[in-house]
Amino acid sequence: SKSAGRNCFTVYDEAMSAELEARNTLEGDLRDAIARCQLEVHYQPFVDALSGERRGFEALVRWRHPTRGLIPPDQFIALAEETGLIVPLGEFVLRRACADAAGWPAELMIAVNLSPIQFKEAELFDMICAALADSGLPPQRLEIEITESVLLERGSENHAFMERLKQLGVELALDDFGTGYSSLSYLTAFPFDKIKIDKSFIRNLTQQPRSSAIISSIVTLARGLDMSVTAEGVETPEEFDRLKALGVNFAQGYLFGRPHPIERILFDAPVKSSR
Ligand code: C2E
Ligand code: CA
Ligand code: CA
Ligand code: CA
Secondary structure (H helix, E strand, O other), X not given: OHHHHHHHHHHHHHHHHHHHHHHHHHXXXXXXXXXXXXXXXXXXXXXXXXXXXXXXXEEXXXXXXXXXXXXXXXXXXXXXXXXXXXXXXXXXXXXXXXXHHOOOOOOOEEEEEOOOOHHHOOOHHHHHHHHHHHHOOOXXXXXXXXXXXXXXXXXXXXXXXXXXXXXXXXXXXXXXXXXXXXXXXXXXXXXXXXXXXXXXHHHOOOOOHHHHHHHXXXXXXXXXXXXXXXXXXXXXXXXXXXXXXXXXXXXEOOOOOOOEXXXXXXXXXXXXXXX
């Protein structure tokens, strides 16, 4: 009936406005958090699969909320992208990560995630150059992680942008590989140095023969394209053994360390230089 319909609508409407209000609060809080430096960058190591040596860290943002504690990125990155706050947030993370990494042993890379939304900013290239110059970090030590959605939209513009980053010496990694629209043709068309296989493939690696087959073919493909392969989300020695046998170049996951604040990262053994 008409009135039931109206009731339904009212309930829906109230639920919506409550959700909107919560969102607005969160958005305001996030805006403040960026302004008041309540965002933190944590670092998770990745290792060379053959030697087991640490090769670098991925920068992962966290929000230290005054009342809600430490909030993981899954709870605010989407909102930051919808509201455009990802632009100042992303700049903060990149600058912090470059500044921190500049003080690490020179062999260690720093990998930073870029949102597709940041790619729409004309100033992104200049911002990256400024972050490198201000921190003194050599471009060769910076790796930018992007997801394949960047390759679908505005393909040619983004391609040109990536070529400029390569010219500068920055490394490019394709993140979360296997979760999206991954047409293999993207891989050949864009200048990636590295493919990061999504952790969903590693999760059921030891039970699912199919996952091994997929990883094995990604490794073969990457070799043919002169790219390296990272497996993310490696949690057990069994998974790591399997991945080594499959020819993966780098591994990242709780087995080698969780993301930690800079204060908790130890550079115990002096890192040997190959030269
Ligand atoms: P991601 O880029 O795929 O990062 C890897 C995620 O996997 C991280 O989650 C990390 O903590 C988690 N992880 C690492 N090893 C393991 C493991 O062994 N097992 C399991 N189950 N998980 C593992 P986190 O830190 O919660 O970040 C989630 C996502 O948020 C990231 O996924 C990335 O897409 C996004 N993100 C984080 N920091 C930034 C940032 O600064 N900028 C942008 N644009 N996105 C970010
Ligand atoms: Ca990543
Ligand atoms: Ca990933
Ligand atoms: Ca390279």
